[in-house]
Amino acid sequence: xxxxxxxxxxxxxxxxxxxxxxxxxxxxxxxxxxxxxxxxxxxxxxxxxxxxxxxxxxxxxxxxxxxxxxxxxxxxxxxxxxxxxxxxxxxxxxxxxxxxxxxxxxxxxxxxxxxxxxxxxxxxxxxxxxxxxxxxxxxxxxxxxxxxxxxxxxxxxxxxxxxxxxxxxxxxxxxxxxxxxxxxxxxxxxxxxxxxxxxxxxxxxxxxxxxxxxxxxxxxxxxxxxxxxxxxxxxxxxxxxxxxxxxxxxxxxxxxxxxxxxxxxxxxxxxxxxxxxxxxxxxxxxxxxxxxxxxxxxxxxxxxxxxxxxxxxxxxxxxxxxxxxxxxxxxxxxxxxxxxxxxxxxxxxxxxxxxxxxxxxxxxxxxxxxxxxxxxxxxxxxxxxxxxxxxxxxxxxxxxxxxxxxxxxxxxxxxxxxxxxxxxxxxxxxxxxxxx
Numbered sequence: 001x002x003x004x005x006x007x008x009x010x011x012x013x014x015x016x017x018x019x020x021x022x023x024x025x026x027x028x029x030x031x032x033x034x035x036x037x038x039x040x041x042x043x044x045x046x047x048x049x050x051x052x053x054x055x056x057x058x059x060x061x062x063x064x065x066x067x068x069x070x071x072x073x074x075x076x077x078x079x080x081x082x083x084x085x086x087x088x089x090x091x092x093x094x095x096x097x098x099x100x101x102x103x104x105x106x107x108x109x110x111x112x113x114x115x116x117x118x119x120x121x122x123x124x125x126x127x128x129x130x131x132x133x134x135x136x137x138x139x140x141x142x143x144x145x146x147x148x149x150x151x152x153x154x155x156x157x158x159x160x161x162x163x164x165x166x167x168x169x170x171x172x173x174x175x176x177x178x179x180x181x182x183x184x185x186x187x188x189x190x191x192x193x194x195x196x197x198x199x200x201x202x203x204x205x206x207x208x209x210x211x212x213x214x215x216x217x218x219x220x221x222x223x224x225x226x227x228x229x230x231x232x233x234x235x236x237x238x239x240x241x242x243x244x245x246x247x248x249x250x251x252x253x254x255x256x257x258x259x260x261x262x263x264x265x266x267x268x269x270x271x272x273x274x275x276x277x278x279x280x281x282x283x284x285x286x287x288x289x290x291x292x293x294x295x296x297x298x299x300x301x302x303x304x305x306x307x308x309x310x311x312x313x314x315x316x317x318x319x320x321x322x323x324x325x326x327x328x329x330x331x332x333x334x335x336x337x338x339x340x341x342x343x344x345x346x347x348x349x350x351x352x353x354x355x356x357x358x359x360x361x362x363x364x365x366x367x368x369x370x371x372x373x374x375x376x377x378x379x380x381x382x383x384x385x386x387x388x389x390x391x392x393x394x395x396x397x398x399x400x401x402x403x404x405x406x407x408x409x410x411x412x413x414x415x416x417x418x419x420x421x422x423x424x425x426x427x428x429x430x431x432x433x434x435x436x
Contacts, residue, residue, distance in 0.1 A: 004288060004305040006281065008313040009323065021310055022327060024238055024268070024380055036193045036222040043197035048204045054194040059167045061189070066205040071176070071187040079176035087174060094370035095146050095181050101372030102151045105391035117404030118411075122397050126156035129207060130394060131199030131231075132184065133214035136165035136191055140172035141215070143368060147375050147389065148213045148234075149182035155394035160184050161209060163199065165191025191216075196223035200231045213376075213389065234389055238380035239268035239308075242364055243329035243353075245320045245346075248277025249337040250360050256287035258333060261365050263304035264297040270308040272327070274320040281311045321349035328352035328383040331364045352383045408434040 007017060042050040048066045055061050055069065063069050080088065111121025132148050135141060145162070152160050162179055164172075166189040179187055188206065190198065196216075200223075202208030211232035212224060224233045242262040244255055259271035275281050288305070292298050314320045317340060324332060332353040334346055341347075341359060350356055354377030357364050368375045376389035403411060412431040419428035 004285065004309045004311060006285070006311045006313070009315060009319060010313070015326075018310075018312075018323070018326070021272075021308065022270075022381065024270075032218055032222050036219055036226060039193040040197045040200075040223060040226060043194055043203065044201045047198075047202075048206075051190060051194050051198050051203060051206075054192065055165075055190050058192055058194075059165050059190075061166065061169065066188075066203070069189050070205075071189060073180075076176050076180035076184070076187065079171075079173045080180040083173060083177050088177065090370075091142065091146075091174065091178060091181060094143070095150065095178075097370055097372040098146050098150045098374070099154060102154045102374070102391050105151070106154065107392060107395055107397075111400060114407065116406035116410070118407035119400065119402035119404075121400035123400055124395050124397055126158065127152075127210045127394050127396065128157070129159045129161065129209045130157050131209035131212040131214075132160060132162045133191075133195060133199075133212060133216050133220060134162055134164040134175055135216060136167065136170070136172065136175070136189075140175050142172070142174035142178040143375065144215060145175060145178035145182060145184070149179070149184055151374065151389060151391045152213075152394045153183055155391045157394050159186070159207075161199065161206065162187045163190050163195040165189065165195070167191075191220075193219045193223035196220060196227060200227035211394070213393070215376075234376060234393060235378065235382070235386065237376075239270060240265040241270045241330040241379055242272070242333065243324055243327055243331070244271075244273045244333045244335050245317065245324060246273060246275040246277070246280060247317060247336040247340055248275060248280035249340075250280075250335045252280060252283035252287040253291065254360065254363075255284050255335060256291055258335075258363060258365075259284075259288070259305065259309065260291070260295060260301050261363075262331070263301040263309065264295065265300075265304075267300055267303040268308065269304045271305060272309060272329075273311045274314050274323055275311070276314055276316060276320070278313050281313060284311060317346060318349065321346060324350060325352045328378075328381040330354040330377045330379045330383065331357065331367070333357045333362070333364055335360055352381075354378045354383045354388055405436075409436060 039054060052063055055063060107124045109122060109124045111119060113119045130152050134144055149160055162184045164175060196212060198206045199209045199212050209231060213234040215237060221236050225236055240262045244258055246255060262269045262271045273284060295301055355367055355373060367373060374388045374390055378386035412435045415431040416428045
């Protein structure tokens with residue numbers, strides 16, 4: 001029998017219980033930090049030789065040079081050609097939808113001219129080079145290639161370098177085919193902290209990138225944290241999360257399976273139901289017991305639901321929205337009747353969520369693969385201040401300032417006063433020199 005806690009917002013200690021359930025320590029242990037620190041230092045000082053050493057050691061690849069670790073474009077195209085037709089069509093359909101969505105995110109440069117001729121604006125330019133980390137071996141995610149590579153390409157990134165480990169030479173055709181479809185420029189079969197280091201610092205073969213994106217294990221996450229500042233990173237993501245808000249109008253089997261879909265990621269994933277109907281909660285609990293035995297990853301699901309899951313009875317949908325804002329989930333499903341969705345009443349009440357899926361048919365799994373919006377989303381309550389990965393993550397903004405002679409007379413006096421107030425005489429004088 002699977003144990004998933006059942007809570008009620010009526011309980012006096014509900015909020016403290018909820019906060020304890022949400023709490024997650026994202027830090028890595030000391031052994032991981034030490035190992036990552038050594039790998040980063042080695043790659044930074046030695047370069048290719050260190051990357052080869054760690055790839056041979058951890059991935060058991062008999063590579064003599066970095067040339068042996070780079071996949072030619074023909075290998076990517078061959079993987080695409082050899083895909084079963086159904087998989088190729090699905091991959092291409094998903095890629096098209098993701099690209100169409102992200103095209104709408106493109107930011108443009110802008111400027112305006114003031115009455116005295118002073119010109120101000122913002123120049124938007126793409127990053128020159130980006131590194132994409134993709135998990136390899138058995139944990140292979142072609143969807144990660146689509147979600148990271150496509151917005152980079154839409155933004156106009158000059159060069160996209162993908163790293164993907166191939167332990168014991170095990171390559172995933174879908175991942176390589178996704179790289180072909182999205183136009184990844186170079187692919188290296190390296191992984192772990194050594195791959196992050198190679199991208200962050202550059203080696204004799206791999207050029208330094210401006211930003212590193214993509215998911216990875218604890219070693220990859222630790223490495224990304226450490227190189228941030230030398231290069232940009234997308235985020236250090238925590239375990240996957242889903243929050244389902246229900247009014248009891250849905251199918252309990254659907255809701256149970258939606259909870260499973262997050263729980264099967266790993267034991268630390270979090271699946272929570274907020275529901276106004278106690279009877280429906282019991283039905284969902286029964287569906288969990290009924291459906292779990294047929295799940296290939298049932299042990300992982302069971303552990304996740306037991307340790308970090310919950311079925312929570314709430315007073316109303318309005319209260320559910322307030323609790324949702326406290327949780328700030330990665331994925332939020334509004335699994336409610338059509339009448340409750342009219343006028344976007346509930347949607348307007350949600351302020352903090354990575355992605356919102358509206359109605360019984362909008363299952364979160366569609367967002368993972370092919371709906372269009374990005375599936376790289378803020379976790380661990382960071383949706384309070386962070387956003388999904390997008391084209392804007394691969395563009396940077398530069399301020400444009402062209403002050404006219406007349407404008408310098410007005411602005412120079414203002415700057416002089418403020419600079420003297422801060423005790424920065426040279427700042428003030430440099431502005432005063434322009435005064436006629």
